[in-house]
Amino acid sequence: MRVHLDAEKCQGHNRCYALAPELFDVDDYGQAMLLVEGDVPADLQEKARLAAANCPEYAITITENG
Amino acid sequence: MTDTLDENTTGPDLRIDPETGNKIITWDRNGETMEFIVGSKPEGTDVWQRVPYDAADYGPVADFATDFDHADPAYNPNAPEVWKAVREGGCPIAHSDRYGGMWVPLTHDTVHEIAYDTDHFSSRSVVPGVGRPGDRALPAPIGVAPPITSDPPFHAVARRLLLPAFAPKVIEPWESEIRLLCERLLDEMGEITPGETVIDAAVQYAQHIPVNVVRRMLGFPEQDEAMFREMVHEVLERINEEPGTRQTSNDFGAYVQEQIADHRENPRDDLTNFLMNAELDGNKLGDEVVEGMIILLLVAGVDTTWSAIGSSLWHLAQHPEDHQRLLDDPEVMTFALEEFLRAYAPVTMGRLVTEDVDFHGCPMKKDDWVLLAFPAANRDPLKFEDPDTFVIDREENRHAAFGLGIHRCVGSNLARLELKVAIEEFIKRFPRFELAGDTRWSVGMVRGPREIPVRIIETA
Numbered sequence: 001m002r003v004h005l006d007a008e009k010c011q012g013h014n015r016c017y018a019l020a021p022e023l024f025d026v027d028d029y030g031q032a033m034l035l036v037e038g039d040v041p042a043d044l045q046e047k048a049r050l051a052a053a054n055c056p057e058y059a060i061t062i063t064e065n066g
Numbered sequence: 067m068t069d070t071l072d073e074n075t076t077g078p079d080l081r082i083d084p085e086t087g088n089k090i091i092t093w094d095r096n097g098e099t100m101e102f103i104v105g106s107k108p109e110g111t112d113v114w115q116r117v118p119y120d121a122a123d124y125g126p127v128a129d130f131a132t133d134f135d136h137a138d139p140a141y142n143p144n145a146p147e148v149w150k151a152v153r154e155g156g157c158p159i160a161h162s163d164r165y166g167g168m169w170v171p172l173t174h175d176t177v178h179e180i181a182y183d184t185d186h187f188s189s190r191s192v193v194p195g196v197g198r199p200g201d202r203a204l205p206a207p208i209g210v211a212p213p214i215t216s217d218p219p220f221h222a223v224a225r226r227l228l229l230p231a232f233a234p235k236v237i238e239p240w241e242s243e244i245r246l247l248c249e250r251l252l253d254e255m256g257e258i259t260p261g262e263t264v265i266d267a268a269v270q271y272a273q274h275i276p277v278n279v280v281r282r283m284l285g286f287p288e289q290d291e292a293m294f295r296e297m298v299h300e301v302l303e304r305i306n307e308e309p310g311t312r313q314t315s316n317d318f319g320a321y322v323q324e325q326i327a328d329h330r331e332n333p334r335d336d337l338t339n340f341l342m343n344a345e346l347d348g349n350k351l352g353d354e355v356v357e358g359m360i361i362l363l364l365v366a367g368v369d370t371t372w373s374a375i376g377s378s379l380w381h382l383a384q385h386p387e388d389h390q391r392l393l394d395d396p397e398v399m400t401f402a403l404e405e406f407l408r409a410y411a412p413v414t415m416g417r418l419v420t421e422d423v424d425f426h427g428c429p430m431k432k433d434d435w436v437l438l439a440f441p442a443a444n445r446d447p448l449k450f451e452d453p454d455t456f457v458i459d460r461e462e463n464r465h466a467a468f469g470l471g472i473h474r475c476v477g478s479n480l481a482r483l484e485l486k487v488a489i490e491e492f493i494k495r496f497p498r499f500e501l502a503g504d505t506r507w508s509v510g511m512v513r514g515p516r517e518i519p520v521r522i523i524e525t526a
Contacts, residue, residue, distance in 0.1 A: 011471060011474040012229070012474060013468060014234050014482075015404075017234060019400065026234050028229075028233055029229040029233060030229055030233040050461065053461065053462040053463075053464070054404070054462065054463055054464060055464065056464045056465065056466055056468075056470060057470065
């Protein structure tokens with residue numbers, strides 16, 4: 001699984017950082033930053049799905065491998 | 067951020083004309099110098115233009131699809147039923163001739179589309195009422211209270227000033243102080259006899275929390291709390307009164323200037339000094355701009371959060387199963403918090419139509435109002451499964467309580483923290499409580515209970 005963040009769409013709702021701080025951080029303006037590169041570790045995949053499902057601006061997408 | 071600034075665009079410069087006393091803002095855009103005179107007193111028809119509308123000519127709303135009025139006293143208590151009935155009647159966008167013409171999108175898709183379309187829908191004024199910005203008011207893209215009344219590209223400049231003060235990591239450290247404030251309010255309720263004592267969860271608790279938090283962040287004196295609440299009330303709830311008769315605003319402006327002067331003499335590490343030191347394109351903000359931003363933060367941060375806290379406690383008073391779940395499983399708060407915000411979103415915002423446009427078959431005219439009902443979007447069955455049911459652990463919840471697009475509530479991290487702590491402390495102190503009388507709801511575009519009598523069944 002891979003997770004993608006569209007920084008242009010992010011408006012700083014901070015939902016991803018609250019739900020999945022292992023995968024997302026926020027900058028000094030409250031804008032989201034993706035912390036992982038490549039595959040999302042298995043134990044964080046559920047959190048990645050939650051972050052995507054709760055972004056009001058649809059800035060986070062998930063692609064499943066294979 | 068989606069806004070991009072042209073390199074030739076600069077921020078506004080504000081000065082006072084010594085002869086007339088007028089505030090004059092000059093603003094350079096792509097080489098063209100624009101000059102605006104801001105009336106120093108909000109009266110007459112220059113700054114606020116009276117909309118040809120008198121509530122007395124209309125009376126109570128009989129049909130919300132064709133005569134929508136958010137200031138009808140029957141609206142807020144029954145808003146979810148109103149949205150549902152209008153939608154199920156086949157009308158995704160309600161209309162009204164009130165306020166000079168107003169459209170009210172009630173589906174998530176239409177609310178989303180308008181929030182994103184800043185070309186056709188300006189934020190120049192965000193409070194639909196009997197007054198519209200007149201000829202001497204700051205036009206788009208600045209508006210009377212940046213950044214909430216601003217459009218691109220200026221919006222991004224003004225917003226970037228405020229964002230660092232409300233970023234998650236700046237807000238998080240306030241948790242312990244908010245918790246102490248809530249505990250103090252609960253202590254002040256005095257002796258509680260379980261099964262007998264009735265308290266008001268809005269008047270004695272919810273309404274005091276945001277006003278005290280913002281006041282502390284600004285570094286303003288404790289004894290001024292009541293004045294803040296009065297000022298916020300008049301801006302948001304008295305929309306049918308004549309523009310220019312709102313004396314409190316002028317008094318409040320003078321008061322804020324006194325506080326700014328005090329902060330200049332005695333600088334401290336608070337939000338007021340942060341704003342005074344902030345720079346717009348290398349220039350410090352004028353005191354008038356700082357004053358405007360402070361008033362905006364109070365108006366935007368007080369009534370709204372108080373409403374969210376009140377609605378959440380109102381819900382818990384009637385749903386002991388949700389109350390118990392929060393006590394048994396505190397971790398569920400992560401989801402419950404967002405569900406409170408979805409189901410009881412307090413904030414509806416306004417837009418002004420910039421040019422005649424056909425919006426999904428609605429013939430919108432220039433200067434018509436649009437009432438952007440984010441709370442209705444949050445209960446759209448096309449977007450949310452079983453939208454009128456409070457699902458405490460709802461896992462997919464892209465609610466729009468803090469708006470959508472570039473105007474996302476700048477204080478959302480603070481509001482969320484206040485709501486979480488306020489609920490946690492109340493249910494910890496009172497593990498069981500129930501409604502004990504009639505709830506009185508707000509009137510106008512911020513929806514929440516103003517009186518919530520509850521009987522305390524059990525104390526900690």
